[in-house]
Amino acid sequence: xxxxxxxxxHGRGGQGAKTASLLLADAAFNTGKxxxxxxxxxxxxxxxxxxxxxxxxxxxxxxxxxxxxxxYVVVVDDTLLTAVDVTSGLKESGAxxxxxxxxxxxxxxxxxxxxxxxxxxxxRTISIETLGKYFPNTPMLGAVVKVSGVMxxxxxxxxxxxxxxxxxxxxPEVIEPNIKAIERAMQEVKGL
Amino acid sequence: MAIRERLSGNEAMAxxxxxxxxxxxxxxxxxxxxxxxxxxSTFVANGQVDTEFVPVESEHSAMSxxxxxxxxxxxxxxxxxxxxxxxxxxxxxxxxxSRLPIVLACVNRTLSGPLNIHNDHSDSxxxxxxxxxxxxxxxxxxAYDNMLMANRIGEHPDVLLPVMVCQDxxxxxxxxxxxxxxxxxxVKAFVGEYNPEEYLLNRENPIAVGPLDHFTHCFEHKRxxxxxxxxxxxxxxEVSAEFEKLTGRSYGLFEEYNAEGAEACVVVLNSTAGTAxxxxxxxxxxxxxxxxxxxxLYRPFPVDEIAEVLAKYKAIAIMDKAESFNAAGGPLFTxxxxxxxxxxxxxxxxxxxxxxxxxxxxxxxxIEVVFNKTLEIAATGKVDxxxxxxxxRE
Numbered sequence: 001x002x003x004x005x006x007x008x009x010h011g012r013g014g015q016g017a018k019t020a021s022l023l024l025a026d027a028a029f030n031t032g033k034x035x036x037x038x039x040x041x042x043x044x045x046x047x048x049x050x051x052x053x054x055x056x057x058x059x060x061x062x063x064x065x066x067x068x069x070x071x072y073v074v075v076v077d078d079t080l081l082t083a084v085d086v087t088s089g090l091k092e093s094g095a096x097x098x099x100x101x102x103x104x105x106x107x108x109x110x111x112x113x114x115x116x117x118x119x120x121x122x123x124r125t126i127s128i129e130t131l132g133k134y135f136p137n138t139p140m141l142g143a144v145v146k147v148s149g150v151m152x153x154x155x156x157x158x159x160x161x162x163x164x165x166x167x168x169x170x171x172p173e174v175i176e177p178n179i180k181a182i183e184r185a186m187q188e189v190k191g192l
Numbered sequence: 193m194a195i196r197e198r199l200s201g202n203e204a205m206a207x208x209x210x211x212x213x214x215x216x217x218x219x220x221x222x223x224x225x226x227x228x229x230x231x232x233s234t235f236v237a238n239g240q241v242d243t244e245f246v247p248v249e250s251e252h253s254a255m256s257x258x259x260x261x262x263x264x265x266x267x268x269x270x271x272x273x274x275x276x277x278x279x280x281x282x283x284x285x286x287x288x289x290s291r292l293p294i295v296l297a298c299v300n301r302t303l304s305g306p307l308n309i310h311n312d313h314s315d316s317x318x319x320x321x322x323x324x325x326x327x328x329x330x331x332x333x334x335a336y337d338n339m340l341m342a343n344r345i346g347e348h349p350d351v352l353l354p355v356m357v358c359q360d361x362x363x364x365x366x367x368x369x370x371x372x373x374x375x376x377x378x379v380k381a382f383v384g385e386y387n388p389e390e391y392l393l394n395r396e397n398p399i400a401v402g403p404l405d406h407f408t409h410c411f412e413h414k415r416x417x418x419x420x421x422x423x424x425x426x427x428x429x430e431v432s433a434e435f436e437k438l439t440g441r442s443y444g445l446f447e448e449y450n451a452e453g454a455e456a457c458v459v460v461l462n463s464t465a466g467t468a469x470x471x472x473x474x475x476x477x478x479x480x481x482x483x484x485x486x487x488x489l490y491r492p493f494p495v496d497e498i499a500e501v502l503a504k505y506k507a508i509a510i511m512d513k514a515e516s517f518n519a520a521g522g523p524l525f526t527x528x529x530x531x532x533x534x535x536x537x538x539x540x541x542x543x544x545x546x547x548x549x550x551x552x553x554x555x556x557x558x559i560e561v562v563f564n565k566t567l568e569i570a571a572t573g574k575v576d577x578x579x580x581x582x583x584x585r586e
Contacts, residue, residue, distance in 0.1 A: 025368045029198040038367035041224075041309065060370075063470040064331070064363050064463035066553045 005150050006067045007054040010086050011076035014046040016137030020076070021052035023141055023163065024150075028056045030159045031151045036061055049084050056150050072097060072148050076123070076136050081110050092116035097143050097189070099123035099136050104191035119147050119191040126188065130181040131174070142182035143189045153186060194372035194439065201332040201364035204371060205271065205297045205357070206231035208339035210241055211379035214295075215266030215386075218246035218257035220276060223309045224361035225299035228271035251276040255283035255294075262292040263401040265391030267343065269294065273361055274301035274315045281322075287354045288323025289417055290401050293346030294354040296324070297339065300462070300513075301361040302550050310551020311361040313461065317514040317523045323417060325355040325424055326491040328461045333371040335359040337441060338488075340374065343383050344431045350423040360463040362551070374439060382438055421492045428489050445494040447486040448501060450476060454483040456566040457502065457540075459528060460511040461487055464547070464554050471559040482563045493527050499535030502528070507569035508540045509562050511582070513548045521579055522546050541575050547582035558583045 007024070011017025018039040025037030036055040042048070053067045071094040075086050078100035087096060095117035098107060104118040111118065123139040131138070145156050160182060164175040199207065206228050209217065217236075219229035229245075236245040244261075248254045251272050258268035272280065277298060287294050303314040320326060325345060329335040338357045346355040359365060374382070390399050405413060425445065432443040447465075450472045451457075460468050465486035472484050485502070502508060510529075512522025520526065525544035532540065545562055548554045561582060569575055 022368055025198065029368075029370065034370050035198060036367055036369055038363075041362055041366070062331075062466035063556070064360075064367075064466045065555050068555065 004055055004057040004061070005072070005148060006070045007056070007072045007074065007144065007148070008067050008070040009052040009054075009074045009076065010080050010084055011050055011052070011137070012046075012080065013048045013050050015076050016135060017050055017074075017076045018052045020074075020137035020141045021054050023137075023160075024054050024144065025056075026163055027145070027156055027159045028054075028151060030162075031155055033057060033151075034059060034061050040066060049080055070094065072144060074140055074144050075099065076140050078102070078107075081107075085112070087111050087114040090114060090116065095119055095147050097121070097140070097147050099140055101125070117147075117191060119143065119189050121185050121189040123185060126181050126184045130177045130184060132177070138178050138181045139185035142185035146186040146189055147192065157182065193375075195375065196370070197373050198368050198370050199332060199336075200227070200366055200368050201329075201335045201359045202227035202299065202366065203231055204332045204336035205339050205359070206235070207373065208336050208379075209269055209297075210235045211374070211376050212267075212269070212340070212343060212383050213241045213380075214243055214269045216244045216246060216258065216261035216268040217270060218248050218254045218261070218268065219270045219272070220248050220251050220254050222251070222273050222276035224301055224311075224365045225271045225273040225276070225297065227365070228297050228299065251279040252283060255280040255287065258294045259283060259287050259290065259292055262287070262294050263290060263391065264393045265388055267386040269296070271297035271299065273299045274303050277315045277319060278303060281319075284319055284322040284324060284354075286402060289413065291352040291417070291420070292354060293343065293352055295339070295342040295346060296354065296356045298356045298358045299361045299365045300358050306550075308550045309361075311363050311513075312549045312551065313358075313513040314515070314549075316356060316358045319356065320491055320523060323353065323421070324491060325351075325353050325421070325489075327355065327357050327489055328487060329357060329359040329364070330462055330465050330486060331364055331371075332359075332367065332369040333441075335364060336371055336373070337435065337439070337443065340379060340383065341431050341435055341443075343386070345424065345427050347386055347388075348427045348431075349389070351420050351427050353417075353420050353424060358462065363463040372439070372441075378438060382435070424492050425489065425494055443488060445489045445497055446501075447488060449484040449486065450481065451483040454481040455506040455570040456481070456563070457483040457485050457505040457508045458511060458559075458562055458566055459485045459487065459508060459524060461490075461513065461524070464511065464513065464559075467554060467556060468559050471556050471563060475563060480563075480567060482566060487524070493531065495531040495534060498528065498531045499537045502532060502540060503537045505540045505570070506573070507566045508542045509545055509566045510542060511545045511547055511562065515546050515549060541569050541573065543569065543575060543578050543580060545580045545582045549584075552583055554583065
């Protein structure tokens, strides 16, 4: 059995964490991997904490439970740090990737003693400057690919162009800004 | 060449329905099966199928519309979950006794109450004796494949019974996974045309469907219906063999995993069987052998084959994702122990675990509890409690 990379997403309802997990699954699928992308459904409301998951593997996946010891955790909204135990089970060989204006050093004391890598990216600024609106999931997707290395940067970007062309067939003007948002997140993520 | 895809379980079922292109789909939305008719209705709107889509006002009407359409001579399909299936109740029995091979995608969800949207098997388990063939699916691939086989099984002249294809709500219905699709033309050739011998819109041979059936004939009709269920098993085997020729994917009445040399066996349905296989692989690497037995065809219940295969084990844990509220174990436990007893298999010690009710996640740790207990019983021959609950606070 090859290695399975397990990722847990924490976001708030409406921020697109579930969509980001599905986009990541799509991109990994397109590079030939076996994938799972699934949300944990609860009482979804705009702004309520939500969780989504990814498994990415070279071999067929048969396991069907939630992820309790992820390799990577993505936090789409830093206000979740006080609401959710985001580092629960997170492997110290992995990393926490968080959307915040703070630095990794400022975030570390807030993480209940997590000793692994902490990476920060200001997805809000990137999103507003590239997309003109606050859609943090696209830059976070770029950050997690960069930090985890689950696929190569170029093959990921090429695949995202294809995905966005399909997804935004009726709004082609937003394709380039979305790609720009991903590229910037990959360049600007701190704590690598 | 198979088409490499990634779809959710709901999307996979809807794509199967698109490829089958039935005459009528009648459905009412209910979580977590809603996406099945939702995706399908876009196929209708886009002209990718020529199905008559009937957006009814309740599941009772959905099943009634399917009964009417199928009795008229068409191929009818629907999808539902939980209380939607419960609201179909009386119609399920009527569809079966009228020998109408309707196909229903059942996306398993906890039956209220308490109100809960998550997965367990309390909905389809309640319908296990309604006269429908029931086929269970571990993952998105199996949900898709079983849908493709369902029409062939139900419509076989020796069967003529409705078929329910089950998969786990959210766990597989809303999970994106890899799967291989079959090309449209191959599905079309495999599923074939539906040409019933007798149907309401045949002017040459007028018939009645669902008339009053007194004590003079009712028993004979029920006996024929029971025979059809008995005969369905061989048809499932035949259709699955033909499907294997088409796709290379092998399906039987059940799947026995990691059986070689194992004295302990765990019986478990649907997505949890996948997690159990994962844990079985880990145990195997540590030199501990636990077999996973995953039922696929649950109605009809293949008594002979199950008793024959399970006779070799010293200890068997039967896992039920439904509580029967009978103080005597879950539905699988009752059926499996009954099969063993009826066939004179008294060797294995058998215990029951009720697990995962209301969508309680079934972790690898939970599976390990069951594996360890089953291994212990296989080694000692001693059973302390037959009826057990897994992963509940008490």
